[in-house]
Amino acid sequence: MLRPTMRRVASVVFASAVLAGGLAAGVGTATAQSALPDLGSSGTTDPNTPSTATETFENLSVTREVIGRNVLAPSQVVTYRTTISATGAPVRIINRITDHFGGYVPGSAKITAWRDGSMKTENVTPTVMGRDAAFSGNWTVSSDGGKTLTLEVSYRLGGLAAFPAGGFVLDSGFSVQADGLGLKTWDPMGVKVTVRDPNAIELVESLGWWALCTGDGLNIPCGS
Template structure:
């Protein structure tokens, strides 16, 4: 057996052992302080290296006429290479004049962040989207999502992206929003809202997921979902044997 293949087997077995031993459940994750909700206007865009002493909040609130929206990174405001990050954008109105949104466009933190199919939601329900390949933007349209101060109607959009595997650890990435009310002639563009996500290193569970993907087990979802997760829990010895077989096959 060649040395590179033996090293890959050892690494895969070690990774699987961590999960079987119960260590790979987010251990080692750096929990960032929640970001404050403030005004938009961040000058920097995606891939910015943080400056010392500069705060990069994970959420921001923006107003256009009487329409107000808050955009936030769901979770602790960080993402590891190859992992998912979800954005939640909540629209409301600030006075008694009702509005109806005809279009919402989610602007990812970079074109290399890819939309996770089926993740787009409005009012908590899945919606059809159009994804622009060059930019990665995700567009949702409607006859009119109602925003009302009198009845308390708001609309909440959620979109999830998979981060690229070549993220620079420590960099921060901005994101944005485009929307259009039914009676307005032009889109309202906010490409850099100021809701930042910071790239961090992978924790133990995420490292195992990446190892399994590389070995042909092929799932970017949670480590304990699907057939691979069941195999870990129900028959760990056979699961590790499968890893050895896969690595030998891939290394031959």
């Protein structure tokens, strides 16, 4: 079952070797340094893949968006920002929010909310279970004074073996629990990321990252 993946690895590694040979043989050091970053910048946004969506729940409006690129290679990091606002009375107390994606990057989560008379941003630590990152608190959301609740959190995509060749689209979701409203979940919510095939440099980065975590770069546990 790993043969397609191994062929992808071999072909891109071969391309990397050809690239490295060409740079070494015919291009000066300054040119090589300026050319390599360009290889990793292909693809920023996909107009056919929605990177933002808004849903409503009684008097709450929930807007979710990808910050930066929504076209990424395996093992790269995607950041989501989700903002909850009130469209009118009454004031709502949000006591739990849950992000649904998977691959939480430790230390990446921060919440901006009304506290002690002003909007403040704080680093937060979720309870992570599977693809869910849950946050508990006591946040005020009100149309009076623009009191909103915003979660920003990053996730690392799986390695090369996690995605089929030719590209793949990942969706994501969000849940909010408010006093007097109960729990509302949009999963999926329609905010998507396209995972494309890596170029030569991205392949090396991906294999290196997963080698640190799993031993071989292909999402195969160490010792397999």
